[in-house]
Amino acid sequence: MKIATWNVNSLKVRLPQVLQWLQDNPVDMLCLQETKLTDDKFPHAEINAAGYQVVFSGQKTYNGVAILSRHAITDVVKNNPLFEDEQQRIIAATIEGIRIICAYIPNGQAPDSDKFQYKLKWLDALHQWLAQEQSQHAKLALLGDYNIAPEDRDVHDPLAWVGQNLVSPEERAAFAQLQQMGFSDAFRLFDQPEKLFSWWDYRRMGFRLNRGMRIDHILLSPALTAQCTACVIDKTPRKWEQPSDHTPVIATLQ
C-alpha cells in the first residue's frame, strides 16, 4: 500500500502532470492540495479514467483539497467539524481501513500577521479534532502541505529564515504537539540524505540551487508507523516543464 501527498498549485494547470505521475507511480492513494477549483470544475472524469476514485472540496482561486484512490472511499468529511472555516483546507475519508486526512495547513504569511493567528487557531482546532479521530481510528494518517519546516535540517539556510513563518517556535511547537500525540513523521523513520526538500521557491533558481524546505509531510499513528517500510520525496515532477513548486511525498505501508 502506497499513500502520497502533493500540493499541485492549481489542478487546472497540473492535471496532465498528475495523470502522468500516477501512470509512473501507481500509488493506492494520493492527497492533493491547492487544487484552486470549485467543485463544478473538478476534473473527476479524467481522474476516473485513470483508474482512481476521487473526492474533493474546493473553492474559487485559493485552497482546495482532494483524495484520489484506487480503492473504495467511504465516510467523507469536509473541513474540521470543530472549526468554522470558509477556506476549503481539509478532506477526510476511510480507505482500506485507514482513516486518511488530507490537509492544506495555512501558510501564515508572517508571524506578526492576522493570517499567522488564523494558522495557530487552525492548528489548535486540528489537534482537538485529531484527538477525537484517534479514539475512533487506530490507523490514522495525516498527509498534506503543513507549511511548517519541523527542524532546522528541513531548511536550506536556517539562519536566513529566522523570524519568518514556516520555522517559528509557535509553528514548530504545533508540529511537535502532533508528535507528542503519538504521530510519527514518516520521512524521519528512516535514514535520509541531507538537504532533501519538498518545496522550492520559483524565484532565484530555488530548485537548481536546492534552496528548499521540507514542509509537506506524512504523519502516521502508532499502528500505521509499525507498518511503514519507506518514505521518499520524489523530485522528478519538479524538473518537468511548468512544475508545481511542491513535489510528491510517498509512504509505503506493509
Added chain:
DNA sequence: ATGGCGGCACAATGCCGA
C-alpha cells in the same frame, strides 16, 4: 533593502503563496 516566479481574477495590476 527590495523583489525576484507563478496562478488567478469583475484581469493588465494586485493579491497571495512559502
